[in-house]
Amino acid sequence: MNVTTLPKPPRVGLVSLGCPKALVDSERIMTKLRADGYDMSPDYAGADVVLVNTCGFLDSAKEESLEAIGEAIAENGRVVVTGCMGKEADVIRNRFPDVLAVTGPQQYEEVVAAVHEAAPPVPSPFIDLVPEAGLKLTPRHYSYLKISEGCNHRCAFCIIPHLRGDLVSRRPDAILREAEKLVGAGTKELLVISQDTSAYGVDIRHQPRPWKGEEVRAHMTDLARELGKLGGAAGNVWVRLHYVYPYPHVDNVIPLMAEGLVLPYLDIPFQHASPDVLRRMRRPANDAKVLQRIRSWREQVPDLAVRSSFVVGFPGETEQDFAYLLNWLEEARLDRVGAFKFEAVEGAPATSMDSQVPEDVKQERYEAVMALSARISAEKLAARVGSDIDVLIDAVDAETGGATGRSKADAPEIDGEVHLRDAGGLSAGDIVRARVEDADEHDLYGVPC
Secondary structure: OOOOOOOOOOOEEEEEEHHHHHHHHHHHHHHHHHHOOOOEOOOOOOEEEEEEEEEOOOOOHHHHHHHHHHHHHOOOEEEEEHHHHHHHHHHHHHHHHOOOOOHHHHHHHHHEEEEEEOOOOOOOEEEOOOOOOOOOEEEEEEEEEEEOOOOOOOOOOOHHHHHOOOOOEOHHHHHHHHHHHHOOOOOEEEEEEEOOHHHHHHHOOOOEEEOOEEOOOOHHHHHHHHHOOOOOOOOOOEEEEEEOOHHHHHHHHHHHHHOOOOOOOOOOOOOOOOHHHHHHHHOOOOHHHHHHHHHOOOOOHHOOOEEEEEEOOOOOOOOHHHHHHHHHHHHHOOEEEEEEEEEOOOHHHHHOOOOOOOHHHHHHHHHHHHHHHHHHHHHHHHHHOOEEEEEEEEEEOOOOOOEEEOOOOOOOOOOEEOOOOOOOOOOOOOOEEEEEEEEOOOEEEEEEE
């Protein structure tokens, strides 16, 4: 009897830095490599080549990327670099002349070709396989769904358009096919991401595509509605919208939340509230109307959670501007808030602006925003004690019988968690009803109903 000895496939190590959009890029690259017969290595020692997907948004992120490249070089020696910092190939090669290749963001073919050259694949029908939904780096029960690349905005503090280009939207039918496959493979939560989700389809004039016997426009509202239908009548698939700019048509998504097709959650990057600072940032500056709209959204969907991020210490930000921001936050009472101290980035217009804010002032303002936000969050979470909520389970501790999950108001990694007792019989990916028994500044505590 002839016995086929399978060749040992080459192994790829991966270091993925930066935002969820970069993580999606890593998933796409690794899916392609897995389809070509590669295995993944969990450590440097077992890898034939290491792929470092870099971030280049801030100088601190660039330094972290360079440190990761250096560590991969030291531990393995065979390194391919990709991602946003790949735009600065000269910087990388000057510091690490031994890197095998450097490619920029979304250059999937070039990355795969570089890996092929560094560690040629071994053709074999037995190992050239990939899961139907692609290889995922996130847990099986939630998936990031990228709907576009690039951005048409030219914010003074940002270099994303320089790194990733102008807006390029994916076809709606392609997005829905990917989402359907993910749901079929066990995904219970779809996290819709892009640089500007609200602008989806603008570049292709919202061109419709056939889907399930109907025409679906390349538009955020249409796409959100169709994604929500993937959960069926039971609504057992959560759809969460991230990076939503508050354009007027966002109002049309709120009824979808009221219907249960989309989670009552909006991630809106306000960045500031002071009209003067927003103008210097080159961002929309109608803060009063935004507050009115938030009130209107909450009237339609009382359990709506709004998360946002804010930059403090932007050049020219005065004490009056900062006081305005604090007052605005007090009135808006956002559910989740992240704050960042302005950081000068090479190539961003704000870096060369006058009236740079001292670092100690930035730190004081950062701490003030976080303290205010923590108080508001604690008050809002305390009001939920005694209520019943849906929880998506992320992890179960078999020893303690406890479980950790998230409510509809919590995105993974950036928001709070729900900690459950007496939940040892649950599994990651379960959606359960739970009674809230306690709360702190960020998290809820309870028990399955």
